[in-house]
Amino acid sequence: MSTEQPVEETFISHLVELRNRLVKASIGVLVVTALLMFWPGPSMLYDFIAQPMISALPVGSKIIATGITAPFLVPMKVTLVLALIIALPWVLYQAWAFIAPGLYQHEKRLVAPLVISSSLLFALGVAFCYFFVFGRVFKFINEFAPSSIAVTPDIENYLDFVMSMCLAFGAAFEVPIVVVILVRMGLVTLEKLREWRPYVIVGAFVIAAIVTPPDVVSQFSLAIPMWMLFELGLLVSPMFVKATQAPAEKAEG
Template sequence: MAEDTQADAQDTFISHLVELRNRLVRAVAVVLAVFLVLVAVWPGPGAVYDFIARPMMIALPGDAKMIATGVITPFMVPMKVTLLAAFIISLPWVLYQAWAFVAPGLYAHEKRLIAPLVISSSFLFMVGVAFCYFLVFGKVFRFIYDFAPNSITVAPDIENYLDFVMTMCLAFGITFEVPVVVVVLVRMNLMTVEKLKAIRPYVIVGAFVVAAVVTPPDIMSQLFLAVPMCLLFELGLLLAPMFVRATQAPEEHPSSTGS
């Protein structure tokens, strides 16, 4: 009997590994398909990089341009940018595959928790990236280069620029997940809304510390990250009670306990 139980457990573990592999293959396949479309069909890696570089080009003085110091950098950097764009476009599908992998082991009320989180996580991450690109980059680059002395020729390296863009977009995308983190903490009974409200001053200080670490050393970019983090924390506090009520198990409702 013990041997049968051990064999069943091993078969279950292997089946989970196979399912995980299949989900990873499906996620990677879509990312690569989008990447190939962007490269071969429309708009091409050069156009994708020009779009990413637009805030910098607007901020640069006169006819200044960025430079490439490596031999293959003019080829590799646009390809990396295009792959990053493909991943962001495919993010809802990637998160859906993660949800589909864990869904069979969840109760019905837990599935009601996961699906909205996948959708909201994808949406908030993209909103964070868009906020960084359309608002933060232009203001920060203009603020920085207004301080450049006239004796300096401003010509950023495209690879360094890509590293900066990826770091900033990732930082804003992740920090815009704050409402999701708050909702999960409350729904999993790890924290209460009252407790989170009580530690609000520490959260505000933490937001400014995180902004100081992940952004350039200028006050403008730090404010652009810290202030939205604080506002999104407040949004999470508003949404958490509604989300908890909507995803309660039947036995958690007061009416089901009898009079």
């Protein structure tokens, strides 16, 4: 009994710490949500999200709402998603504060850069999709609409499309992180990845063809950055592996 009690107390203390971190992370998201509700407000936030499509539509055209509750629920959904994205650094900090005490110094040098860089790359992918891809994709698609058709996208369908595209680009921009992890964990060598370069390029175009609309603009806009980010991962991996080696690994080297 005397040996089991400390283990039970440690387990309970970890659960309490996890609960506290989850509560703090949730409060951070709620605070950001409340701030966005007051300024700029759900309506203005959706107008910002809809701007690339509005710019590509004929003058005077608007996005329509076919559902009764859609004009209220969809802007609220946008507000919640943006609040989560804005509060993501705070959420990740809480996760880091929970696991950091149990890590060695070299493990901290491994985890912290990955968490920070993956968050920045995801945000960069979303920004690239919104500011660079959307305007060109919507203009390209709408130019094919016959003159007898009035292009009036639905508010919910448009949001689903935007979120899926942003998620696809955000995930695609994580390619350097995947390369670094594969090399750091010893699952594949840097030389082997260089040999796989032609297959990676083909795979990037296949993935782009699957997750993007059937137009060459969006497909090339996703495939080419994935390829370039793969090359970036190849360049960064050796430096990252060297910087995060454990003392035993350095001694062996």
